[in-house]
Amino acid sequence: MASAVWLFPLTWLVVYVAVAFVDPGSRALATSGAASLLAAIAALEYGQIGTIERLAGAVPVDPEDAPRVHRTTTRVATLYDVPVPTIAVSERDAPEAMAVGLRPGNVHLVISLGTLRALSDDELEAVIAHELAHVANRDAMVMTAASVPVVLAEGIRTYLGDDDVRETFGFLTAPLVLVASATSLLGRPVTAGLSRARERAADRAAAETTGSPAALASALRTLDDRIDETPRRDLRDVSSLSSLSILPLEDDEVEKVMLGPDGDTEPSYWWHRKRLSRLSNWLFRTHPPTTSRIESLQRLEGERW
Template sequence: MNYMKTAVLLAAMTALFMGIGFLIGGQAGMLIALAVAAAMNFWSYWGSDRAVLNMYGAQEVDANSAPDLYQMTYEMAQRAGMPMPRLFIIHEDQPNAFATGRNPENAAVAVNTGLLNLLTREEVAGVVAHELAHIKNRDTLTMTITATLAGAVSMLANFAAFSGGSNNRNGFGMIGTIAMMILAPLAASIVQMAVSRSREYEADKLGAEICGNPAWLASALAKIAGAHDRHVNDTAEHNPQTAHMFIINPLSGERMDNLFSTHPDTGNRIAALQQLAAAWGMAVGYGGQPQVGNGWGGSQSRGPWG
């Protein structure tokens, strides 16, 4: 199903490229845009995950450099019945995490240091399980390609501002160029939102099943949301097309459960997880002390990993 979504996404983005190319340079511009779109589609499938990780300065860790986090992720992957993904840490104070990769065999999970310093061991397990759920559901292919192509469409639309106004051969002129400058990024954002919102609820549910306790993820979401506004993620602010990849929207500003939000309302997600815990006969409350210091892994709490 997600391969079909990705195919539709690539087709939609290609059409946007061609439309902008037509406004910029008529039929010749449209053909050039088609060629660029084809190259972008190919590169997005094979290299967009590396591009996003590089964008955020993610550093890969292993069993030697981050033994507790690595072991917990490995055992969660085993519980999920999937290969161990590559594991990355991003030196960023804002607590957050994301997954990327074109399939479970070529996937990566990245967590911010702010998240590792804030959450308990169980809560980190809940977050990692959520990201593994995205990989298992093959959401990451669509998410990563969307981030890359949405950024490319926005840049191409902005380029139209400088080159399209003097080109009236296509019959649209300045009005058409201005309309495309507005509509192209908006259309890219709508596609981005369409593949973002429902998958978060699905990943929350599967993540709860993987880690074994919905309250762990509910508690993590509450803490991440509570600390969000105290830290600005400058990289995300300059690359908003990647916002939908994170477990909670990394952008500053109003975050509501409406059409123009990349994520469902966090309170609604927590409530859904509490309902799931109640259905499983578990306590719906949560809590715990945050991790502090120069790294993660010092908690004495023990989860299903040992």
């Protein structure tokens, strides 16, 4: 989500340098674009939270309207020594749980009724501890910074797709496209790998803070089962939030739709498509496999005794 917001301003920043070098007469135009960078950075802080809450269908709630989650969040925030976030609750059944915001002092904890209904008190505390671990570790800033090269590369490729722009850059167009393509290709799996590492770090922090790795393991198992039970159409509604939630809100496997008048014909090249999907998940998934996370937490639980 943050990457999409950065796309326009960061592209302008690089274009400013390149255009000023190639065509000094265009510096005024490029300068106005660079000025938009500053405005977009400010908008990122204040616009991201509202956008994500709208996508999640969540609204902020007062302590008297959601005493359980407010009470638990306040306790966990005290343990981490971070400000108590604003609580926003979604009425959806899909198990959403995410902390949104770049600065610890301006964070919203978005959580769905599906999550609240599915979890016991100990499991809910563990999930909130995981999300607030991201806040304490400033993971939103880390991931935003890590995504900058990829966002720049994809923005440059888009910008250089215009015929007039290619004519302006002349002989520089091909090298720029090549570098941008390579950066995008290599940067995405690196960023995804960093995201997986931050998820594991948040798991460990939550387990240590609550003193119960088993509670988080149980919560992950419960929410994973809930995702499996959620209709695909409902998961598609929240798929744009998948990378932000405690568990990915999308199917790992490609849906297999049989063809033919009797529905007994396998799609063309299904074997290859299935393996390409698995390779893509391995390279670009933002969360470690849930089974692997649960096993790691179970080992932590075993080390306590």
